[in-house]
Amino acid sequence: MISITRQGWIAYAVAAATVVLDQISKLWILSLLGREQGASLPFLGPIHLTMVHNYGMSFGLLRNSDWGRWLLIGFSILVVIGLAVWVRKAIRPLPALGVGLIIGGAIGNNLIDRVLYGYVVDFIDVSRLYFPWVFNVADSGISAGVALLLLDSFLSEENKLSHQTE
DSSP: OOOOOOOHHHHHHHHHHHHHHHHHHHHHHHHHHTTOTTOEEEEETTEEEEEEEEOSSGGGTTTTOHHHHHHHHHHHHHHHHHHHHHHTTOOSHHHHHHHHHHHHHHIIIIIIIHHHTSSEEEEEEOGGGTOOOEEOHHHHHHHHHHHHHHHHHHHHHHHHHHHHOO
């Protein structure tokens, strides 16, 4: 009989690490730049640290309403709970890692920041590299998590195809 080890613990550990790194980086940036919108300092080469208050979500949706803030918080809670329950059944480490990054990013941005500040603290500015958005560690975690889930999907599909041809 084949033993299947559940990998959910990976997701929970990665989520916790993502939240800690995200919040530490935001406390550091707030102590460095303060809360003034647009405050900026050069960091490394084309990277600047720029304070941006992100009140909305992608493409500025819901940015001008207080109810939008609470809607995003509620939606994030549902997503985090859903992913946390779903990932308990993960048997491969790659999707567990990806979901952990997404959970940690959602908690850091859409729960902690929106409750504490009323907006998401964004500060990594690479606009000099023609990337127009300012982002943070939690955003990076969500993006990397989605990329890992896509990679796992492609690898799993490739694995299925190779077994079918044998």
